[in-house]
Amino acid sequence: MISFQSVTKSFGDTKILDDISFSIQEGTRVSIIGPGGSGKTTVLKILLGLMPPDSGEVHLMEVDMVRSNDRVKEEVLCRVGMAFQQGGLFDFMTVKENLAFAMEHMTDMSVDLIDKKAKSVLEGVKLPATETMFPFELSGGMKRRVGIARALATEPKVAIFDEPTSGLDPVTSTIILNMILDMVKTNTNLTQLVATSNVEIAIRFADRLIVLNDTGSIVADGPWRELLLTGPEWVRHFLSVRLIGLDLEYAHELDLPKEFIEKHWG
Ligand SMILES: Nc1ncnc2c1ncn2[C@@H]1O[C@H](COP(=O)(O)OP(=O)(O)OP(=O)(O)O)[C@@H](O)[C@H]1O
Ligand SMILES: [Mg+2]
Known part of the structure; x- marks a missing residue:
């Protein structure tokens, strides 16, 4: 699914990744x-x-x-479902819109399914009542949970x-x-x-x-x-x-x- 072969990366003079390999x-x-x-x-x-990378091979799903x-x-x-370190939610969209946006752009789910899926992933992260809230209304932990819900909403591999x-x-x-x-x-x-x-x-x-x-x-x-x-x-x-x-x-x-x-x- 994932493979790194001899990957090297520097920023300026500092080598951050030095010939790393894993699969x-x-x-x-x-x-x-x-x-x-x-x-x-x-x-x-x-x-x-x-x-x-500066050099090396990287494969994701071949x-x-x-x-x-x-x-x-x-x-x-x-x-791929990705939950970023900084949350990565769009500030100008509600929680539900953040989830729907990802599903609309990344999957071919129907409007009905998107609606159902948004509800079920928000229940999964125990935030069912936040659909119409904006990210600024959420605590740091809640934002993380929405980020996780969004990463999984698209049914990634x-x-x-x-x-x-x-x-x-x-x-x-x-x-x-x-x-x-x-x-x-x-x-x-x-x-x-x-x-x-x-x-x-x-x-x-x-x-x-x-x-x-x-x-x-x-x-x-x-x-x-x-x-x-x-x-x-x-x-x-x-x-x-x-x-x-x-x-x-x-x-x-x-x-x-x-x-x-x-x-x-x-
Ligand atoms: N775009 C960039 N330009 C210059 N330096 C960068 C850049 N991105 C990362 N670095 C530097 O590369 C190093 C590794 O950063 P990275 O964010 O990958 O570490 P990390 O292991 O994820 O750290 P943390 O545990 O704090 O999240 C750091 O020294 C960082 O300052
Ligand atoms: Mg990091």
Whole structure:
């Protein structure tokens, strides 16, 4: 569904992505994780053909996202649901209009279906009463939820969430993550990607982590429980410093490896 081969990208003299390669199979779920500024959003922009890499190959649903013309890229993007880090809603449209606009432009759904779908995705993110509201009337967390609803309203093949919870309190973050997991669980063919710097969100979202470091490399790619125990030192440290502060009950709930719990909680 998604493939990066030896992708490199610099801004000025700074190499942000240094020869990165990975691929993601259809129907799987992956978290891209790394510290702030490590290049997660840049990976997504390159994947969507919104920004060219300096070198390397990028394929999304078998389409070459580097060399294809805009028309071909746009066709692919109609099958992608993307929830942006900054929300990305149109301020001058109501919530319902934001959703309908996406469905009108990206799908061939009928007016009736668009109406039904808008209602059902808003129920999915527990915001049924916001249809006629404008984005400025919503809290930060609500805007994120509308963004998620819009990403899924178009019934995409690939769903991408960039920092779905950054800047939100832990309770709201958990609620939002649960909503995403709940809304996608019936669609086993959907390929799902979250980019985040939040370890807890990343491991709750997916078994597989692709870990970026701040010099632009993929330092690990694999099941997080394995990385936590036997990954490269930098990765073990990056993951564990954020987990050892959790309370023991929650550590069990996350199903952290037994060895890890014994070592840190005794
Ligand atoms: N268009 C651009 N022009 C110049 N520099 C850029 C541009 N886009 C990103 N950068 C730089 O590239 C680096 C990676 O940015 P990116 O947004 O991909 O990181 P990120 O991992 O998504 O960070 P965050 O966790 O804060 O969202 C940053 O140092 C950023 O300043
Ligand atoms: Mg980002």
